[in-house]
Amino acid sequence: MCGALAGAALALAVAGGARAAGCPKSEDLWKAGKFKAAEDEARACLKAAPDDVSVWLALSKALAVQAKYAAALKWAEKAIARYPADLDLVSWRIRVLAWKGDMAKAWTEIEKLPPEAFDDKETALLAGNVALWKKDYKEAVTLYSYYLKLEPNDLDAIKNRGIAYEKSYKIGEARKDYERLCEKSGKKPDSCKYLESLNERFARAKLALVPSYWLIEKQEDDFNVLTSVDVRAWRQLHFGVSLDIRGRHIEDELKMDYYLEAWTLFKTEFNLILFLAGGYTPAANFSPAWTVQGEVGYGFKFGLEIYLKYWRIQFKNGGAHVISPALVYNLKRWVFTVRYYLGIDDKKGIGHAGMLKVSCNVTSPLSIYLGGAVGNRAEYIEPFENESELFYSLFIGAVGKITWRHQLTFDYTFRVDQTSSRLYRQHKFTLGYQVAF
Numbered sequence: 001m002c003g004a005l006a007g008a009a010l011a012l013a014v015a016g017g018a019r020a021a022g023c024p025k026s027e028d029l030w031k032a033g034k035f036k037a038a039e040d041e042a043r044a045c046l047k048a049a050p051d052d053v054s055v056w057l058a059l060s061k062a063l064a065v066q067a068k069y070a071a072a073l074k075w076a077e078k079a080i081a082r083y084p085a086d087l088d089l090v091s092w093r094i095r096v097l098a099w100k101g102d103m104a105k106a107w108t109e110i111e112k113l114p115p116e117a118f119d120d121k122e123t124a125l126l127a128g129n130v131a132l133w134k135k136d137y138k139e140a141v142t143l144y145s146y147y148l149k150l151e152p153n154d155l156d157a158i159k160n161r162g163i164a165y166e167k168s169y170k171i172g173e174a175r176k177d178y179e180r181l182c183e184k185s186g187k188k189p190d191s192c193k194y195l196e197s198l199n200e201r202f203a204r205a206k207l208a209l210v211p212s213y214w215l216i217e218k219q220e221d222d223f224n225v226l227t228s229v230d231v232r233a234w235r236q237l238h239f240g241v242s243l244d245i246r247g248r249h250i251e252d253e254l255k256m257d258y259y260l261e262a263w264t265l266f267k268t269e270f271n272l273i274l275f276l277a278g279g280y281t282p283a284a285n286f287s288p289a290w291t292v293q294g295e296v297g298y299g300f301k302f303g304l305e306i307y308l309k310y311w312r313i314q315f316k317n318g319g320a321h322v323i324s325p326a327l328v329y330n331l332k333r334w335v336f337t338v339r340y341y342l343g344i345d346d347k348k349g350i351g352h353a354g355m356l357k358v359s360c361n362v363t364s365p366l367s368i369y370l371g372g373a374v375g376n377r378a379e380y381i382e383p384f385e386n387e388s389e390l391f392y393s394l395f396i397g398a399v400g401k402i403t404w405r406h407q408l409t410f411d412y413t414f415r416v417d418q419t420s421s422r423l424y425r426q427h428k429f430t431l432g433y434q435v436a437f
Contacts, residue, residue, distance in 0.1 A: 038061075076096055090113065118146060205229065258281065260280050274297075289316050303330040318346045327339075334361075337356070
């Protein structure tokens with residue numbers, strides 16, 4: 001955290017910079033990023049000039065960038081007590097309060113500032129940052145807009161106003177700021193990623209085509225062709241429909257099933273995730289005659305997501321209830337997923353299965369994953385003529401984004417199902433394409 005604060009501090013003009021003349025060596029060390037040395041030098045100056053306000057400010061600055069906020073505030077408030085009308089000192093105290101995380105108190109102090117205080121660019125920027133940090137996005141937009149009139153080429157302010165617009169669900173305005181950020185940065189990837197991410201997450205619709213092919217040892221091969229449509233209806237509310245065309249060889253005859261599914265997904269601003277779906281297969285041969293499922297999830301700020309799914313699957317000759325909890329831990333570059341299936345079959349009792357998946361974001365447009373599953377029930381996608389006593393599978397895949405509109409996926413799965421009489425081995429290859437609008 002100290003590094004982040006140091007970077008922020010060095011990027012900003014120094015509050016009360018003119019007062020730092022009382023301890024110039026501390027100021028030089030501070031600018032060089034040697035903050036402990038700057039603190040030591042300021043304390044040496046303090047012994048020589050204990051009543052010099054510029055020395056108090058130099059010490060406050062050196063302490064603040066080391067996250068020693070209580071001590072930094074003590075010296076800032078002592079300086080303000082001497083010069084209560086000095087807006088530079090008042091702004092510095094607000095900045096330390098914000099770094100400390102006391103946004104409510106920092107905002108209270110901002111509201112006390114006279115209008116002319118915002119004629120100073122750094123004060124206007126500070127107020128916008130505090131508003132953003134305290135999630136007052138409407139106020140942040142207003143303050144950043146005022147600041148950008150004074151400093152129109154500040155890329156961080158353009159980006160932050162775009163974030164505030166996005167959080168306010170003013171997607172068109174956010175897109176304009178992100179486009180401006182991308183262009184003014186010379187189309188650097190680190191700047192343009194905000195525009196690409198916004199376009200991807202707030203696409204109006206996504207169409208996907210996902211064909212799969214099974215190579216089954218000592219049997220005829222089978223296939224699936226999945227087509228789906230995902231429509232964003234409002235903010236984080238999505239609706240989707242899919243058609244899964246399934247071909248299976250049964251007694252040397254190719255039979256076709258057409259599994260239709262509709263679903264809705266809603267993710268609240270508080271990271272609560274709700275998912276509902278229902279499916280139906282007309283004249284089902286081997287697919288579920290119908291299914292219903294519901295899932296609730298919650299995402300914590302530190303990257304952990306928890307889920308609980310209920311799934312009822314009804315085949316023409318019986319069905320099963322499935323309860324499936326899951327944990328997802330997102331470390332940005334690495335994502336770990338663990339899911340457990342508890343199946344309660346209408347005829348065969350209780351079954352268990354588990355799945356582990358590890359994903360790695362290799363680069364911004366490419367991620368790869370691998371994992372496996374094991375259990376004494378299949379994951380209830382389809383029934384087997386000879387009930388599996390044990391299955392295990394290993395899978396590996398990749399997701400590549402050509403642009404935010406176009407995405408390719410590849411997946412390979414090796415699976416073994418064991419019954420009392422034989423082993424079934426299969427190799428499944430999947431290649432998917434998605435386009436967003």
